[in-house]
Amino acid sequence: MNRVLPATGLVLVAALLLAGCEKPPPQSVQRGPRGTAMVQVYSPAALADAAVHNAAPEPLPPASPDGPRASQVYQNVQVLGNLSVAEFARTMTAMTAWVAPGQSCAACHNPANFADDSIYTKLVARRMLLMTQKINTEWKTHVGNTGVTCYTCHRGQNVPSEVWFKPLQDERMNTFAGNHAGQNAPADSVGLSALPSDPFTPFLLEDVGIRVGGATALPTGNRQSIKQTEWTYGLMMHMSKSLGVNCTQCHNTRSLSSWGGESSPPRLTAWHGIRMTRALNNEFLVPLTANFPANRLGPGGDVAKVNCATCHQGAHKPLYGAPMAKEYPGLLIAAPGNAQGSMSAADLKVIAPMATISTQAPAPAPAR
Structure with a gap:
């Protein structure tokens, strides 16, 4: 009898532990060239829940x-x-x-x-x-x-x-305590990580360079900082959560910055999406600030703006x-x-060919 009770307890503990696991089998979709591990793994239960929220009328x-x-x-x-x-x-x-x-x-x-x-x-x-x-x-x-x-x-x-406002400036940034740069305060915007919680202002409102892999060694022209890299990764975390995907939706994690034949077509779509979102915020939403009552503005008096989650909402x-x-x-x-969806002259100077992964993939791809 004494042996039965411990065994029963072990079974109950194992059952509780397994209750936190997802039910198999997961579904996988190949997003890039064979052999590159560019596979998206989906939970059927999570997809079913998301489908209810993303049903069109x-x-x-x-x-x-x-x-x-x-x-x-x-x-x-x-x-x-x-x-x-x-x-x-x-x-x-x-x-x-x-x-x-x-x-x-x-x-x-x-x-x-x-x-x-x-x-x-x-x-x-x-x-x-x-x-x-x-x-x-x-x-x-x-x-x-x-x-x-x-x-x-x-x-x-x-x-x-899903909208966003610019965060208030850190009151301690000019004191002995220094500037936290929005870090180490886990936020939903960056997947509850310690990355800067406002990756939107530099990339979806301002035009800060998002590419962080320098083409030359420091300090000969490579001005990409660790802080900027963290901003970039913060935006990537937001995009991953907003679309319900991981890095391999767009990137080959062997070389995240590489275009060529190592990225999938969605990366080019996302490249345009970043620029589209920035344009919408600056051309349509920010100019409306004076039209909104104070209770519809953010803590700093700015208007609500869009990001990837505004449209995608997990899909x-x-x-x-x-x-x-x-x-x-x-x-x-x-x-x-004038059209805003085409590449600028500066962008055209840095485009690189991207191998055709699907019959719908565009030939050129930007390098930044």
Whole structure:
């Protein structure tokens, strides 16, 4: 009897330990050349949970494109005025469901005068429409033909669940205690690591060089610091968590900085995504700061900004690639202005060939 009780206890302890393990079998997807260990391993249970959150709503029934234009019937229609009245009403109805379900049109409009621009949410929504159009027309290098809609980020909420503000400056940075540089304060933004918790300001707002592997020895031209390397790794941690992937989604960990034939096509997509996010923050969101009330701003008075998680929310493709945008022609109209989705002259000077890993992989790839 005395021997049975200890044995039973061991079984119970083993059962408790195993309860914390994931159920097999995991699923794996090859992301790079054979033999490079560039494999993504997924938990079926985790994928099932993420699929519920990333389910796209059914499109509204189609509306006739014929008839008078919205700008001919309604006043002060500045963005979608070229749509038919029926399609305009359909788009407005969809936007309400995507962003303000339960609030109706009053979320943005003055019910007594829909042409009135006194409600700040209407001014913001107008700019967000222009931003959506620009993403769908000028940033195909990142979103492809799938595109985005208001729902991609908002998911039925007035404010997307994943936005960021600039952190307050460390009060001790000019004292004997020194500047912690945002480190050693584990944050969700960097996967609860000790890396700098704000990798967004240098790369998604400012244009700090993200490449940390110098081409020459110190100090002959190599100005990449350890601090900058930690910022870069902080952003990589954010991207990994936001997309639900690990480093091998884009990189061959034998040589993280190498492009050539050692990276997968998603790395080039991510390269454009970083630049797209920076452009959206600076062209559309930061200029709206004065339109928001104080309670909608961050602790330092800055506006909410976007990062990778804003759209992806744990999926390697937002909404797992559901092509919502094609159902709403008003969101696919080219916005005025110069294209921002192409490489600059400086970028073109440093591109290097990337081996074709899939039939859809682009030939050139940037080296930084």
